[in-house]
Amino acid sequence: MDEDNKVIADERDTFGKGAARKIRAAGKIPAVLYGHGTDPQHLTLPGHQVSLLIRKANAVLDLQVAGKSQLALVKDVQKDPVRQIIEHLDLIVVKRGEKVQVEVPVHLEGEPFAGTIADLDAHTLLLEVEATSIPERVVLSVEGLEEGTQILAGAVELPAGATLLDDEDLLVVNVHVPQKVDLGEEPEEAAEGEEAAEGAEAAAEGEEAAAESTE
Known part of the structure; x- marks a missing residue:
């Protein structure tokens, strides 16, 4: 494991939205660690360091909890949809040599x-x-x-x-091969077509007027 993946995590016993807001306001991330038949363990992680680590897909963190080392796979990242702030992490216990x-x-x-x-x-x-x-x-x-x-x-x-x-x-x-999109007549061709139609209409009006004058 990369030394940079070592993360000092603090155990927490406060829960709920209010507690989570206080944790995030302090620049940290609330998380829960579970798996391998263990009881869920609620943790607080350093925000900036972990935010950088989880840019990589399927990041594995080497958590340092109460002096003990525990590998954890980042399973789910919950973010605020507008501000893109990390609100919570779900972590799964993994062991060296284990397949995931x-x-x-x-x-x-x-x-x-x-x-x-x-x-x-x-x-x-x-x-x-x-x-x-x-x-x-x-x-x-x-x-x-x-x-x-x-x-x-x-x-x-x-x-x-x-x-x-x-x-x-x-x-x-x-x-x-990408399909060509038919955008219809080119602007210049369309303009020429309009001019021709206007000319034909004017000529028809002229002929009609001439015919009326000879009656």
Whole structure:
């Protein structure tokens, strides 16, 4: 584990919205730790440090609680929808060497064949990996891939030690030529059409007037 993942956590015995507001006002984050048959443990975490750590998907924190070390996987992050402030964290107890199931983001590299685009249909893959070796992302190269190329989950090269739990036939990447959008007549063509119509209308009016004058 990275030393930077060490987080000093304080146990707390105050609960409810009022207590949580006071914790956040002090620059800290309320959290609950559970799993492995243990009773839920309510904690207070340092806000700034943890906010930086959980920018990475599936972050594992090395919690220092009452002088003891406990690994914890960040399972859920609750944020204020407007201010995007972290309101609460759900943490799961994990142990070294233990396998966990996590959704790992898929990242595309390279450019497909000229004139085509590579659509990412599956933004994450469900993998089983060691709790202390969770990959940050799965990288897929689309360099030079031609129209009609499809990459299925079963063909994706996974990080060492990872096992795919998604269906092998899950479509991950689809390379295709983008459809052209018909925007109708070009502005200049439309203007020319209007001018021609106005000219024809004026000519018709002139002929009508001439015919009336000869009657």
